[in-house]
Amino acid sequence: MTEINLSWPKNYNEVPKEAFVRKDIYAEEVKRIFHGTEWHPVAHESELPNPGDFKTFRLAGVPLLIGRDVEGVVRVFYNACSHRGNQLETAIMGNKTEFECPYHRWLFDSKGDLVGCPNPREFLPGFNKADYPLAQPRFDIYFGLIFVTLSAETEPLLEYLGDSQNCLRELLAGDGRLKLLGYQKVRYDTNWKSYTDNDGYHAPLLHQAFKMLNWQGGKGRQYTATHRGHICFESALSVATGPSVLKDKSLIEFKGQDPAVGSRIVSLFPTFVSTKHLDVINLRFATPIDAETVEVHYAYFAHQDDDEDMVRHRLRQSSNLLGPCGLISMEDASVFHRIHIGNHTPGSAIFQKGVHDPLKLESEFLQNDESGNLPRWEYYRSVMGFERATV
Amino acid sequence: MMQTDTSLEAALNALLLADAHALDSKDMPGWLGNYADEEAAAYYCRSAENSEHGLALGFMYDDCRARLEDRVTFVNDIWAGTFQDYRTRHFVQLTSFNRVDATTLEMRSNFSVFMTPKDSGITQVLAAGQYLDTVRQDKNGELKLLSRRAELDTSVLPRYLVYPI
Known part of the structure; x- marks a missing residue:
């Protein structure tokens, strides 16, 4: 390990932008995080x-x-x-x-x-x-999800997953018996942390399409599951009634068996994001390419017990809803790029929504709170050995 | 070419160029206008990698006229003002065509698409691949796309897609 100096602010809701752009920091992240004690x-x-x-x-x-x-x-x-x-x-x-x-x-x-x-x-x-x-x-x-760790010191997988296990298992259809539908693969011009900071998390005002899904109220639950800041989202999801701008409403039709929790997201440190929205089961295998590029393989699935109609429905919904061209996610992809450009400016990124006290970390949040990312940032800071300022 | 009908070949080329022009002009109603006014009109965009492994999932899966119309709404209304815009230039080359029946033809063409983001101004290749098209010929001889599959050699996109390829 190499000592890297980075002045980290006193407040938990501030992240120095240098962390996203410095190449010496990226090299150290590969050693400490990607080759380190993570699954x-x-x-x-x-x-x-x-x-x-x-x-x-x-x-x-x-x-x-x-x-x-x-x-x-x-x-x-x-x-x-x-x-x-x-x-x-x-x-x-x-x-x-x-x-x-x-x-x-x-x-x-x-x-x-x-x-x-x-x-x-x-x-x-x-x-x-x-x-x-x-x-x-x-x-x-x-439940079929294959994890790798490049360190002998990493704790057992179940311990690593901690309280994210239940949400992840339910996201994997409860039994992990999935059937592959295909991939969407893309490179984003952004640091891997900007990607994970903004992928699972939803900025409701960014997305016009969220209105169709009643997702702007922030009524769901978001919680961190371990000291690493793995995040789980569980949200009721009802398609808005009334006139729709869509002529083919099947894109946001919900046929699934999990109506109380139509939306689940599990975001594991460092880069994994998985989602179940409506009838889309999506696992995102992401890896940094360099300090300024992340590659994401969006893999989509049906369930092995689905009948032909359900497989077709999932295929049609999966292709057009999420990913780098999805109705409700294309804008995220653009934000990844723009945040990375903005991070080449002095100062810190400041989290606001859901922060009650900048000197305290919480573990329960509302669906659209930014503050859900803060436990992960605290873990990142500690792994990287950056000292938090006292004043 | 299987056919020697040069006027038909010219008409197919005109259809290819009309679609390229609409896309490069970001004229989504014009893009829609290149498709047959039939319920079955369809546009798919997916990686050749998925196709070769029997995986039907695409980047875009507009398998009916209503979804084509929704694609126009995505670009012109739902996403407006949220993304870094980029110019595209489509280069298309007809590689083969054949007549299926009196009103239907199939054609294949190669494409490459350059993109130039407005903020960076740097031009790079967005995607390369081939179009697998079914073309409808009406009574007046006019040609429209009944279905198009943009099959991308580019399995890893260098950027998110706003516009169809």
Whole structure:
């Protein structure tokens, strides 16, 4: 770890804008956070429904190969040959029972074992294939959601999730038995913290479309679930009645089985945001590319028990409601960019809505409060070793 | 080209250019006007990556006339004033077409779209891919899009999308 100096304000509701733009801070974040003691969701099992299915993903630059072996067991490997480290699989997704590195033709099975390598007699004396499986990061699974941590010190996953477990499980349809509908992938020109600061959180006045969803009253519940500041939102959601500007109202139709809580959001430190709005189940796998760029893979799901009509409804709703072109979210995407530009100015970003006392952290908030992000900022500050001013 | 009907080819090219012109002019009613006035008129925008893996989800999924009309409302009314605007330039090239029946044709074309955000002024590629179109020909010979699938080679967009591709 490297000591980085950043003067952090006394008030909990102030975040120095330098934290979003300094490259030395970003380099330290990669070490302390992305390679540190955090769990990172990287896939859902339903993206790999069949034996041999795999997906690749880069977590803050680290290449991962997430696969289901021939016996149906999900495994996570580093996507690099155990010989010279060549990137093993180049496809973003697919189905293979063996992975061959083209560099020296080392061949691995779906369990990661090295099963073939030409001319081993020319290798080091005593060379044994059994000593060269694909390396694996620690991983664990919660209702199908696959988490990776790059540190041996991270606490067990359930402890990490803490009180976010229930909301996350319900968001994953209660049983995690999902069916992949597809992806929307995008890069935003913003620091990863600006993305997470503004993705789960909803600025109601930004969104004309919220009027249609009765989302401007802020009646839902928002709470932080652990000292890391994971945030859960649970909100009733009723589609506004009366004349609609939409000619096809199916976009905001709610057919689901969870009407009391039509909207759930679980936002886990550092970058994961997951949402269930109306009948859209959306997991956002996000990773920083550099200090000024974040890449987000919006993955959308149906439930395995859905009939054909429900799958079609979810497909039609998912494609047009959320994501980088969604009716109720396109403006968020623009705000990510504009906040990042604005963060190149002196001073602090100041949170107002829902803040009762700038010298205290709370854990219960209203749906549209900005203050729900503050426990996460306090955790971030402590992980990064920034001293809070006393005056 | 399967067809040697040069006037038909010219008419298809005119339809492609009319759509590019409407989009680059941010003329959403004009964009809508390039589609057939039928309930089944549709526009989809999705990554080739999704299509190749049998995943139907798109960036935009306007599978009926009502949704096309709503797309105009999104851009012109609901989102107005909330985003950093950008210019686009669509470059389109017809690659094949064939007649399905007396009133229906299919055509494919390649596209590339440049974007220039108004604030940065830096031009970059927004997306490249191909249009897979079904075209309706009315009694007067006029051509309209019955359905268009903009299939993007660009699986990771460099920016959010306001306008259809």
